Amino acid sequence: MKEITGNILQNNILKFGDAICVTTNGIIKTNGKSVMGAGIAKILNDKFHLDEDLAININLNGHVVQTIKYTYVDQKQIYFVSFPTKYNWKEKSSIELIEKSLIQLIDLTNKKNWDKVILPRPGCSNGGLSWLKSIKPLCQRYLDDRFYIISL
Numbered sequence: 001m002k003e004i005t006g007n008i009l010q011n012n013i014l015k016f017g018d019a020i021c022v023t024t025n026g027i028i029k030t031n032g033k034s035v036m037g038a039g040i041a042k043i044l045n046d047k048f049h050l051d052e053d054l055a056i057n058i059n060l061n062g063h064v065v066q067t068i069k070y071t072y073v074d075q076k077q078i079y080f081v082s083f084p085t086k087y088n089w090k091e092k093s094s095i096e097l098i099e100k101s102l103i104q105l106i107d108l109t110n111k112k113n114w115d116k117v118i119l120p121r122p123g124c125s126n127g128g129l130s131w132l133k134s135i136k137p138l139c140q141r142y143l144d145d146r147f148y149i150i151s152l
Contacts, residue, residue, distance in 0.1 A: 001143035004150050008040065008120070009047060015073040017148065018114035020044070021083040021105065023122050025091075026063030028055045035089045040120045040152070050080055057082065065104035067112075081108065085123040093127025095134055102142040109146060118148050 006013045008020065022044050027035040033051040036042055045051050053069045068080040084101050085093040101122070109117055122139075123129040131151075139149060 001139055001147045001149060002145060004118075004148050006150060006152075008043065008118070008150060008152065011073055013118070013150070014078055015076045017078065017116040017118040019067075019079040019081045019109070019112070019117045021081045021117065021119040021122075022050060022054075022068065023085045023093075023120060023127070024054065024063070024082045025086040025089040026058060026084065027089055028058060034058065037089065039126045044080065048080060054082055063087070065101050065108055067108075079112070079114075081105070081117075083119060083122060085127050093123030093129050095123070095129065095138065098122050098129075098135065099138055099142075102139065105147075106142060115146055116148060117146055118150050119143075120150055120152070 022041050024041060025035055029035060032055055034054040036045040036051045048071060050068050057066050057068060063084050066082055068082050070077055070079045085098050121131050122135060124131045124135055129135055
């Protein structure tokens, strides 16, 4: 696992990875779209309109690590991947759910043969968890050098 800093919306960051993880919750609104109202979820949803696709995928497969959709940046295909950290957007992130998501992310990365996956610090901003005390050691336990943890 490597740590990087930057603006996730810059083309050099977007096209750096094969996949970009979006920390998510499992709530779907009455309009059929996922709640993506804060943090990295809001930033990426505002630009790439992920909320409807995420809701469809949650309904089909559950609240798990999965591809949401893909786009092209300078002719490079980039996948957006849901990374569950919360069950409900109102709650604090769950360390157990993050650990489960890390395991699922590794499995998906292996299946897709991705070389570089960008993951914002899961559960650390709006999720209320400590990067240094809780989440960084957990990520170090599971993630290899294909994974880049970005802080904004």
